[in-house]
Every structure is written in C-alpha cells, then in structure tokens.
Amino acid sequence: MLQSIIWSDGVLQLLNQTLLPAKIEYISCRDWQTVAEAIRRLEVRGAPAIGAAAAFGLVLGARELITTNEKFWPGITEIAAALRKTRPTAVNLFWAIDRMLSVASRYDQGTDPAIVVAALEDEAQAIAAEDKEVNKKISLYGAQLFTRGEYAVLTHCNAGALATVAFGTALGVIRQAWAEGKIRRVFVDETRPLLQGARLTAWELAQENIPVTLITDNMAGWVMKNGMVQAVLVGADRIARNGDVANKIGTYSVAVLAKEHGIPFFVAAPVSTFDFTIASGADIPIEERSADEVSSFGGIRVAPEGIDIYNPAFDVTPNQYITAIITEYGVLRPPYDRAIANLANNEKINLRR
Numbered sequence: 576m577l578q579s580i581i582w583s584d585g586v587l588q589l590l591n592q593t594l595l596p597a598k599i600e601y602i603s604c605r606d607w608q609t610v611a612e613a614i615r616r617l618e619v620r621g622a623p624a625i626g627a628a629a630a631f632g633l634v635l636g637a638r639e640l641i642t643t644n645e646k647f648w649p650g651i652t653e654i655a656a657a658l659r660k661t662r663p664t665a666v667n668l669f670w671a672i673d674r675m676l677s678v679a680s681r682y683d684q685g686t687d688p689a690i691v692v693a694a695l696e697d698e699a700q701a702i703a704a705e706d707k708e709v710n711k712k713i714s715l716y717g718a719q720l721f722t723r724g725e726y727a728v729l730t731h732c733n734a735g736a737l738a739t740v741a742f743g744t745a746l747g748v749i750r751q752a753w754a755e756g757k758i759r760r761v762f763v764d765e766t767r768p769l770l771q772g773a774r775l776t777a778w779e780l781a782q783e784n785i786p787v788t789l790i791t792d793n794m795a796g797w798v799m800k801n802g803m804v805q806a807v808l809v810g811a812d813r814i815a816r817n818g819d820v821a822n823k824i825g826t827y828s829v830a831v832l833a834k835e836h837g838i839p840f841f842v843a844a845p846v847s848t849f850d851f852t853i854a855s856g857a858d859i860p861i862e863e864r865s866a867d868e869v870s871s872f873g874g875i876r877v878a879p880e881g882i883d884i885y886n887p888a889f890d891v892t893p894n895q896y897i898t899a900i901i902t903e904y905g906v907l908r909p910p911y912d913r914a915i916a917n918l919a920n921n922e923k924i925n926l927r928r
C-alpha cells in the first residue's frame with residue numbers, strides 16, 4: 576500500500592495527492608516551508624496525515640536552526656506558529672504541533688540544540704508509528720459493527736491510507752470489514768469540489784479489488800432511498816466534547832439523509848481528533864477555500880465570471896445524527912458528552928485542552 580508520508584535520511588517525502596490518481600509523485604521536503612505549502616495546497620491532506628507532516632516539518636525547521644542557541648528557541652516557536660496557520664479545522668494539526676512543543680519544553684535553553692532536534696525527530700517518528708497502530712485498532716473495533724455479510728457501505732471524501740500515515744480510519748474499517756467478509760461493496764461520493772472520493776477513495780479501494788460504485792454527491796439520497804446501502808462510514812477532522820463532528824463538506828447532508836432513511840451513520844476517528852476545549856460543533860473553525868475550486872472543473876471554468884461563490888471545506892454534523900464514533904479505545908455511543916468524558920477519564924487521555 577502506498578504511503579502518503581515517508582521520513583528518510585532527514586528528508587520528508589510527501590505523496591502529492593493533487594496529482595492522484597493520474598500520477599504517483601512525491602514531493603521531497605528539505606525545509607519546513609515546503610511542508611507548510613504542501614498542507615495548504617492539499618498535496619498532503621487528511622487530519623492525521625497533516626498532523627504527522629507538520630511534526631516532521633517542525634523537525635526540518637529545527638535542523639535548520641541548529642546553528643546557534645539564540646536563533647534556535649525563538650525559531651522553533653515561530654515555525655510552529657507558521658505551521659499552525661496552514662489549515663484551521665483539522666485538530667490533529669494542532670495536537671501534533673503541541674505534542675512536539677511539549678517535547679522541546681522538557682529541555683532548558685542551555686541545552687545543545689542537536690539534542691533537542693534528536694528528541695523532536697524521535698517524537699515525530701512516534702506520532703507516525705502510533706497513527707498506524709491506532710488505525711489498526713479503529714479498523715478492528717469498527718469491523719465488529721458489521722454483523723452480517725451483505726453490507727454495502729457509503730463513504731464520503733477520503734479517510735483512507737492517504738489521509739493518515741497508513742491504513743486509514745473510515746477506510747481502515749472498510750478494509751477490515753471487507754477482509755472479514757462483512758461488506759460486499761462501497762459506494763463512494765465523488766466529494767466536490769476537490770473530488771477526494773472520486774480521485775482518492777475510489778483509487779485506494781480499487782487497488783485492493785474492493786468493489787466500488789462511484790456516485791456524485793447529489794446521488795447519496797437516492798441510493799439510500801432505494802436501499803442500496805446499509806451503513807455510512809466517514810472520517811473526521813475535529814470532534815467536540817458533545818460529539819458534534821466536523822468533516823468534509825457534504826458530510827452533514829449525508830448524515831441527515833441517513834437518519835431519514837434509518838441507516839446507521841458511523842464516524843471513525845482517533846482520539847487525537849477530539850478537541851476537549853470545544854463544547855460543541857458551533858465552536859469549530861471552518862476553513863473556507865478559494866472560489867476557484869468551485870468555479871472551475873478540471874481546469875475549465877464552468878461558472879460565469881462576477882458571481883459570488885461560497886466554498887467551506889468542512890461542515891459540522893450534530894451528534895444526534897451520529898450512530899456511533901469508532902476510536903482506538905472502542906466504540907462510543909450516545910450520550911456523547913458522557914461517553915467522551917468517560918473515555919478521557921478511564922483511559923487517562925490527555926485530550927487536547
């Protein structure tokens with residue numbers, strides 16, 4: 576399985592997802608600025624993937640600063656701040672950067688910067704390694720939700736290996752359920768405007784011969800009404816304390832349609848996607864992206880000039896539309912505020928504050 580992120584000999588290789596599926600090309604990042612630009616351009620994308628990429632971006636920045644102590648410590652803070660500004664919604668970006676800064680803070684400012692850089696590199700590699708293990712656990716818990724073998728599942732956007740360090744979250748569950756013979760087909764929303772579903776999810780699943788039916792986003796309701804799917808599985812970019820979920824634009828519509836048709840709607844996400852500082856989805860910052868992403872299709876302008884265009888990259892699904900949230904610690908069920916609080920207490924998880 577292709578990896579979206581490879582750290583090798585001090586160079587971060589990022590699979591350029593804007594070129595998929597036509598072209599498999601890696602971006603060699605030797606400085607933090609290249610990583611920041613890749614996150615902004617969605618050359619690397621997906622909540623866990625951008626968190627891991629930013630962590631390695633901070634390592635690249637720290638290595639550049641290593642020349643003098645005077646530059647090193649203020650420099651680290653500045654690079655972290657710049658990486659935080661790349662995208663506002665996926666909380667994994669901030670979780671990863673905070674985790675890296677907490678490692679740096681263990682050292683006093685008289686410490687040889689080379690020692691700090693080595694510790695930062697170890698931490699970035701730990702973040703990447705943990706993401707793989709976490710996704711395997713999410714996949715196993717999630718597959719247990721599928722008790723029969725005739726499920727067709729609908730998914731939106733890409734929460735696969737490309738959106739993480741490996742395996743994926745929602746697609747990790749789909750992979751595991753497929754391996755266990757519990758699902759027979761995946762309906763994939765194309766996911767306008769950037770087509771993460773058509774370009775990335777359909778591609779990932781086709782690589783593994785998992786049967787895919789690609790649909791346009793506006794077909795999801797008709798597919799559900801006609802009984803063509805029995806479950807919905809999506810990823811997440813930020814989950815509030817009450818279980819409201821921010822995810823790719825269009826997720827909310829799919830969730831409302833699933834509720835209307837009595838179809839279970841599952842969210843798969845690591846605990847690093849939970850934001851304990853946010854009480855509800857109303858407080859989740861929603862990224863707005865360039866109008867060009869909507870006004871053009873395949874590089875050809877399809878909308879008239881001079882009109883207003885709205886392009887939120889995410890929406891928020893209120894917790895009442897979510898059947899269960901699948902994490903690496905197990906499956907959470909409503910009431911989510913209690914389930915999430917219990918999870919934090921029982922597992923003594925240092926959820927983002």
Ligand SMILES: CSC[C@H]1O[C@H](OP(=O)(O)O)[C@H](O)[C@@H]1O
Nearest residue numbers: 620621622732734738810822823
């Ligand atoms: C496993 S997180 C994937 C999550 O991230 C995607 O957003 P983007 O492609 O803009 O980075 C989308 O919301 C996916 O569900």
